Amino acid sequence: MTRNLKLTVSYDGTDYSGWQVQPDAPTIQGTLASAIGRLTGEIVLPQGSGRTDAGVHALAQVATFSTASSVPTENFTKALNDILPVSIRILDVAEVVADFHARKSARAKTYRFRIYREPICPPFLARYVWHFPYPLDEKAMAEAAPLVVGEHDFTSFAAVDPERGREHGEVSNVRTIFSSTFERQGEELIYTVRGSGFLHHMVRNLMGTYNLVGKGTLRSTDVSGILEARDRSAAGATAPACGLFLVNVEY
Amino acid sequence: MTRNLKLTVSYDGTDYSGWQVQPDAPTIQGTLASAIGRLTGEIVLPQGSGRTDAGVHALAQVATFSTASSVPTENFTKALNDILPVSIRILDVAEVVADFHARKSARAKTYRFRIYREPICPPFLARYVWHFPYPLDEKAMAEAAPLVVGEHDFTSFAAVDPERGREHGEVSNVRTIFSSTFERQGEELIYTVRGSGFLHHMVRNLMGTYNLVGKGTLRSTDVSGILEARDRSAAGATAPACGLFLVNVEY
Numbered sequence: 001m002t003r004n005l006k007l008t009v010s011y012d013g014t015d016y017s018g019w020q021v022q023p024d025a026p027t028i029q030g031t032l033a034s035a036i037g038r039l040t041g042e043i044v045l046p047q048g049s050g051r052t053d054a055g056v057h058a059l060a061q062v063a064t065f066s067t068a069s070s071v072p073t074e075n076f077t078k079a080l081n082d083i084l085p086v087s088i089r090i091l092d093v094a095e096v097v098a099d100f101h102a103r104k105s106a107r108a109k110t111y112r113f114r115i116y117r118e119p120i121c122p123p124f125l126a127r128y129v130w131h132f133p134y135p136l137d138e139k140a141m142a143e144a145a146p147l148v149v150g151e152h153d154f155t156s157f158a159a160v161d162p163e164r165g166r167e168h169g170e171v172s173n174v175r176t177i178f179s180s181t182f183e184r185q186g187e188e189l190i191y192t193v194r195g196s197g198f199l200h201h202m203v204r205n206l207m208g209t210y211n212l213v214g215k216g217t218l219r220s221t222d223v224s225g226i227l228e229a230r231d232r233s234a235a236g237a238t239a240p241a242c243g244l245f246l247v248n249v250e251y
Numbered sequence: 252m253t254r255n256l257k258l259t260v261s262y263d264g265t266d267y268s269g270w271q272v273q274p275d276a277p278t279i280q281g282t283l284a285s286a287i288g289r290l291t292g293e294i295v296l297p298q299g300s301g302r303t304d305a306g307v308h309a310l311a312q313v314a315t316f317s318t319a320s321s322v323p324t325e326n327f328t329k330a331l332n333d334i335l336p337v338s339i340r341i342l343d344v345a346e347v348v349a350d351f352h353a354r355k356s357a358r359a360k361t362y363r364f365r366i367y368r369e370p371i372c373p374p375f376l377a378r379y380v381w382h383f384p385y386p387l388d389e390k391a392m393a394e395a396a397p398l399v400v401g402e403h404d405f406t407s408f409a410a411v412d413p414e415r416g417r418e419h420g421e422v423s424n425v426r427t428i429f430s431s432t433f434e435r436q437g438e439e440l441i442y443t444v445r446g447s448g449f450l451h452h453m454v455r456n457l458m459g460t461y462n463l464v465g466k467g468t469l470r471s472t473d474v475s476g477i478l479e480a481r482d483r484s485a486a487g488a489t490a491p492a493c494g495l496f497l498v499n500v501e502y
Contacts, residue, residue: 087377
């Protein structure tokens with residue numbers, strides 16, 4: 001009998017070429033697929049809630065796959081963790097209804113972006129933060145953050161790569177952001193954003209724009225105009241992948 | 252004019268074949284040497300307070316080198332960090348007297364060993380802890396730890412590799428341990444040891460022995476007998492490198 005299984009998975013994305021399987025590069029999806037294959041003998045490709053780029057991390061990504069294997073659901077977590085590299089950890093495996101889909105069923109996602117502000121970044125954090133030790137008006141950035149809350153066309157913050165949009169079936173660039181905030185935690189400035197969904201590069205492009213606000217190149221209120229422009233060239237550059245974490249996916 | 256410079260350096264040892272320079276493998280010493288070479292144009296090999304093994308980390312290793320370069324001492328930290336990979340960070344560069352020697356002048360060193368105790372180790376910690384989720388009598392381990400305090404012949408805990416000892420000029424296996432303790436910090440069991448000096452593999456061999464105490468294979472009081480035996484085979488196996496940090500070196 002076929003079961004639909006929901007994986008909750010955490011990974012250090014540094015040494016992977018992103019989520020999506022590729023022929024000659026290590027990917028999260030490909031590594032999960034081969035671990036599931038070793039365990040069940042089946043050829044399956046787990047479907048994630050969305051792709052993460054090369055170098056992006058996840059605290060709790062969600063993926064689903066179907067299996068006819070006799071392995072009990074409660075044994076999957078430990079069995080997969082015994083096979084997977086330590087940079088990918090299964091946190092939970094649960095059986096879900098047949099029409100549950102990791103991406104289509106998602107109601108909200110939360111991302112976090114970590115910026116390390118001190119002059120010397122400890123080597124143990126370097127893989128997990130954007131080291132930006134230069135002056136930033138953090139108050140202006142905090143003021144700019146909530147301006148993207150609500151339903152908007154995020155074309156200005158979307159990667160210019162139409163193939164990807166079509167492939168995903170994402171014809172519209174309209175998304176709803178529920179919250180968008182900056183917070184200081186010790187040496188780190190932390191951005192947290194929760195929304196209905198995110199376009200390719202959207203969080204990193206928002207961060208690149210907030211960075212221009214912090215540097216004084218833009219005023220905090222300029223973010224509203226950039227949003228209205230629906231023009232990628234109006235916003236800032238794409239911030240580095242290494243500071244970004246997919247925190248969780250809500251269903 | 253030649254200056255003797257003291258580097259304080261932190262590193263993530265995961266992707267290095269240890270401290271000591273080797274012809275065809277990335278090492279901390281070799282990477283530092285080539286960064287200094289790029290900055291000063293000189294061929295120098297910084298001398299560390301001691302070697303760390305492949306995979307061992309440092310919060311504050313110390314090394315010295317001589318330079319006739321015109322680069323001001325206060326510029327070295329930033330200039331070297333601009334050249335070095337982010338896995339190696341210079342924390343400080345200071346001029347010291349000509350007869351200061353990173354190893355010979357050291358009065359004490361502190362090491363820390365981190366054990367992650369929960370069933371699933373977060374991928375972001377996997378490089379920096381020994382994941383040991385199995386039962387351990389942590390109270391017995393804490394009782395065993397102080398039994399090595401004082402001046403002892405640590406032959407039972409030294410790597411059986413006489414070449415290395417001779418090369419270092421370390422004919423005696425006698426060392427003085429000032430403190431040796433276990434402490435719980437959240438999900439981690441942390442061992443901290445401070446001593447006059449340490450033999451090759453000594454902290455990892457102590458940890459492998461404490462692990463046998465934790466598992467009940469040895470009693471905590473057995474550690475004294477193992478020390479007296481002066482026989483490597485009396486002690487436990489060498490614990491994994493990844494949990495070990497050189498915390499600091501005192502002069």
